[in-house]
Amino acid sequence: xxxxxxxxxxxxxxxxxxxxxxxxxxxxxxxxxxxxxxxxxxxxxxxxxxxxxxxxxxxxxxxxxxxxxxxxxxxxxxxxxxxxxxxxxxxxxxxxxxxxxxxxxxxxxxxxxxxxxxxxxxxxxxxxxxxxxxxxxxxxxxxxxxxxxxxxxxxxxxxxxxxxxxxxxxxxxxxxxxxxxxxxxxxxxxxxxxxxxxxxxxxxxxxxxxxxxxxxxxxxxxxxxxxxxxxxxxxxxxxxxxxxxxxxxxxxxxxxxxxxxxxxxxxxxxxxxxxxxxxxxxxxxxxx
Amino acid sequence: xxxxxxxxxxxxxxxxxxxxxxxxxxxxxxxxxxxxxxxxxxxxxxxxxxxxxxxxxxxxxxxxxxxxxxxxxxxxxxxxxxxxxxxxxxxxxxxxxxxxxxxxxxxxxxxxxxxxxxxxxxxxxxxxxxxxxxxxxxxxxxxxxxxxxxxxxxxxxxxxxxxxxxxxxxxxxxxxxxxxxxxxxxxxxxxxxxxxxxxxxxxxxxxxxxxxxxxxxxxxxxxxxxxxxxxxxxxxxxxxxxxxxxxxxxxxxxxxxxxxxxxxxxxxxxxxxxxxxxxxxxxxxxxxxxxxxxxxxxxxxxxxxxxxxx
Numbered sequence: 011x012x013x014x015x016x017x018x019x020x021x022x023x024x025x026x027x028x029x030x031x032x033x034x035x036x037x038x039x040x041x042x043x044x045x046x047x048x049x050x051x052x053x054x055x056x057x058x059x060x061x062x063x064x065x066x067x068x069x070x071x072x073x074x075x076x077x078x079x080x081x082x083x084x085x086x087x088x089x090x091x092x093x094x095x096x097x098x099x100x101x102x103x104x105x106x107x108x109x110x111x112x113x114x115x116x117x118x119x120x121x122x123x124x125x126x127x128x129x130x131x132x133x134x135x136x137x138x139x140x141x142x143x144x145x146x147x148x149x150x151x152x153x154x155x156x157x158x159x160x161x162x163x164x165x166x167x168x169x170x171x172x173x174x175x176x177x178x179x180x181x182x183x184x185x186x187x188x189x190x191x192x193x194x195x196x197x198x199x200x201x202x203x204x205x206x207x208x209x210x211x212x213x214x215x216x217x218x219x220x221x222x223x224x225x226x227x228x229x230x231x232x233x234x235x236x237x238x239x240x241x242x243x244x245x246x247x248x249x250x251x252x253x254x255x256x257x258x259x260x261x262x263x264x265x266x267x268x269x270x271x272x273x274x275x276x277x278x279x280x281x282x283x284x285x286x287x288x289x290x291x292x293x294x295x296x297x298x
Numbered sequence: 299x300x301x302x303x304x305x306x307x308x309x310x311x312x313x314x315x316x317x318x319x320x321x322x323x324x325x326x327x328x329x330x331x332x333x334x335x336x337x338x339x340x341x342x343x344x345x346x347x348x349x350x351x352x353x354x355x356x357x358x359x360x361x362x363x364x365x366x367x368x369x370x371x372x373x374x375x376x377x378x379x380x381x382x383x384x385x386x387x388x389x390x391x392x393x394x395x396x397x398x399x400x401x402x403x404x405x406x407x408x409x410x411x412x413x414x415x416x417x418x419x420x421x422x423x424x425x426x427x428x429x430x431x432x433x434x435x436x437x438x439x440x441x442x443x444x445x446x447x448x449x450x451x452x453x454x455x456x457x458x459x460x461x462x463x464x465x466x467x468x469x470x471x472x473x474x475x476x477x478x479x480x481x482x483x484x485x486x487x488x489x490x491x492x493x494x495x496x497x498x499x500x501x502x503x504x505x506x507x508x509x510x511x512x513x514x515x516x517x518x519x520x521x522x523x524x525x526x527x528x529x530x531x532x533x534x535x536x537x538x539x540x541x542x543x544x545x546x547x548x549x550x551x552x553x554x555x556x557x558x559x560x561x562x563x564x565x566x567x568x569x570x571x572x573x574x575x576x577x578x579x580x581x582x583x584x585x586x587x588x589x590x591x592x593x594x595x596x597x598x599x600x601x602x603x604x605x606x607x608x
Contacts, residue, residue, distance in 0.1 A: 018400050022386075029388040106383035110445065113350045113378035113455075114401035115370045297313060298352045 011123075015116050019124020020131070027094070027132050036090055040083075040140040044147050047079050052151035066246060072154040073244045077264045079144050080162065080238055083137075087170040088197045088231070091133045095177030096190035098125040099293060104185070109298060119290045126178055126286060130171050137167035154244070161269070162241030168278065169234040173197055175282050176229075179289030182296060196229050204232030205263040230278040237275075239266040303328050303453050303484035304349060306360025306367070311344050311353065318344040320508030321358070326501075328452070331475060331485040333499035335492065335586075337594050341508040342488050343381055346457050349486075350378055363452055374403055377446035381457035381488075384438065387431030391422055391441050394430060398445045416444040419474055435462035443474060450481050457488045472498055496586040504593055511593045516586070522556035523584040525565060532574030539568060555582075 207222015
């Protein structure tokens, strides 16, 4: 492994994203949606305060809105990661770009890791910038700042990297469009399995809850999404939840009683590494 | 410089049940321009990919620049123009070359000068700051050629370098290949434009159905052809010229041979000595195209199972 070659490919990938205007379009759309959200939250908070609603209720309401916005961003991020990652190798093979590059002293593993590194920086950077924008804008208009925004942002970025890794790995063997579609479907299914799993926990349906846990292990995106929620929830929500019947609240897909366990985070990191290695193995065996 | 540029034996490549290369034997010496010919589907591009390590042989082995097939260090000294390719459309021509210079480890000190040199050689001067997405196929091919020539590699592998070029472009490429040879590169030219190969190559190999069916110096391969003479006043030409080979009559022409080219003056002297008058002599050199067509057309249709002998 030559880190210099990986860096050359990562730099090339960053330049590609910048030149092809993908990132700028995404950032532009994010700015527009953040402005709309800020306007909406501002109206809601103003009317609620005018109606004499308790400040703690206003804060809880705003925190839920912020979590829903984060959910929307997580979906946009996942879609972006899938459709940036899937063609990273697949399109280069289809156009023959890859043949000219691999005839140089460049290993397939270096090419794949360089692509991954460049795109991981892009999606993680996009996650950080868009989430920060949303949190700051909502904070300005409502006064509500989540307790651990850095935790929420880190999980959001991690989730995007997980999706990206799977898309790149599948793209070494499948056409870009197929790889991208599969990843988006898996992401959606994993989220849905997580929701169903939580409903099952709330209703004490053990086999279904186990299925939710298995889905979370197979595709760790939903587990990481819980981390995003946890980082955005004001402590008062957790206190209230624990005071009442927390089990029933678990059914709410926009609520997390606990942060993701350390073992799960370790597994998600291991999962990413394994999928990356799997992608390298598939790419190595591919006939060009 | 003692290792041959390319030396492979018995390379066999199968994709599932489809055999792309049956058993490829090739030997290319340093410093020569080597033509690699064959009809479509003969396995030429597969052979090139095996030489570069883009795909691995099912059986067989070999060396490129004295190192095993696909070796990373050998690739440092190999320039390659793929047959079907497109460079990153969002990069300028100069940026594409810069990328390839970095990937092949060209020292940064002389990099810009080297980029200028190859841009000049392939005639992209003045267009090098344009994005390649707007390039015609011919311009792309010139860029690919520039990339292949970067850093004066010991071995330049060109897969159909003139397929998208007009006659002027083809002439340019011939000059470029000769210059690369003069600068010390070995050129491996994969082409089915026989005229190109005939004009450029020192030696050729012809592949058909995954095997080399002829290989050697062009002069040897084309070898002796029958000489045609228009002669009057010669009685019994068969008896007079029998020592030169088979003698037949086609219309007004006497056909003698096959005969080595340096024996043609002797043949004419013998005709004149026997009282004949020589009106025309056609040394009748066989073209590469004739040889190619003979070899490729003579080949029997593929056997139902193409499993090679062990």
